[in-house]
Amino acid sequence: MDKNIADKFLSELGNKLATFRKRKNLSYRQLAQLCSVDHSKISKIEKGQINAQMLTILELAKGLGIHPKKLLDFEFDFED
Amino acid sequence: MDKNIADKFLSELGNKLATFRKRKNLSYRQLAQLCSVDHSKISKIEKGQINAQMLTILELAKGLGIHPKKLLDFEFDFED
DNA sequence: TTGAATGTAGTCTATAAAGACTACAATATT
DNA sequence: AATATTGTAGTCTTTATAGACTACATTCAA
Numbered sequence: 001m002d003k004n005i006a007d008k009f010l011s012e013l014g015n016k017l018a019t020f021r022k023r024k025n026l027s028y029r030q031l032a033q034l035c036s037v038d039h040s041k042i043s044k045i046e047k048g049q050i051n052a053q054m055l056t057i058l059e060l061a062k063g064l065g066i067h068p069k070k071l072l073d074f075e076f077d078f079e080d
Numbered sequence: 081m082d083k084n085i086a087d088k089f090l091s092e093l094g095n096k097l098a099t100f101r102k103r104k105n106l107s108y109r110q111l112a113q114l115c116s117v118d119h120s121k122i123s124k125i126e127k128g129q130i131n132a133q134m135l136t137i138l139e140l141a142k143g144l145g146i147h148p149k150k151l152l153d154f155e156f157d158f159e160d
Numbered sequence: 161t162t163g164a165a166t167g168t169a170g171t172c173t174a175t176a177a178a179g180a181c182t183a184c185a186a187t188a189t190t
Numbered sequence: 191a192a193t194a195t196t197g198t199a200g201t202c203t204t205t206a207t208a209g210a211c212t213a214c215a216t217t218c219a220a
Contacts, residue, residue: 055089067156
């Protein structure tokens with residue numbers, strides 16, 4: 001897969017996560033307490049440094065009280 | 081995380097993937113050729129046996145020509 | 161009925177996430 | 191000024207996915 005596309009995708013995902021977290025005024029450590037994902041890992045996911053697994057995304061969504069699909073709700077081009 | 085919820089989530093995701101794949105009349109091997117995901121892995125993901133990573137989901141979505149979020153577009157309850 | 165295609169479950173190695181921590185500089189609070 | 195919180199980047203071990211194959215029974219088509 002094109003690395004730029006992959007990076008962009010993970011970056012967009014991270015942005016979405018950050019948006020929802022900030023909207024709820026949660027710090028990484030606070031969100032970490034609401035779900036079983038370590039605070040430092042959340043940081044890395046928000047920065048697009050980690051290619052998280054589906055269940056991790058689910059955990060984060062649960063902690064935020066949103067449907068997981070909302071974390072993927074961003075524009076994305078598929079041109080290779 | 082509650083294992084039943086996790087299993088249900090992966091199962092729903094698999095169902096979505098199967099739906100889109102069948103809608104395009106693609107076999108596992110055909111879809112595998114459209115994205116860089118092995119045919120046997122696609123089978124396991126559709127059956128909810130694998131907790132795939134985000135970029136794998138992205139690859140599959142690209143192969144199907146859909147936005148990744150569509151693979152998460154199903155009802156899901158968050159009760160623990 | 162012969163042969164191709166399909167779904168499925170394995171194998172194996174390499175790589176990366178999960179999970180639980182630590183450290184620390186910068187920012188915010190008291 | 192002193193303290194607590196926050197974001198970030200590391201460490202380490204365990205575990206599971208990625209990726210590339212193989213095998214095989216079943217289904218479908220020539």
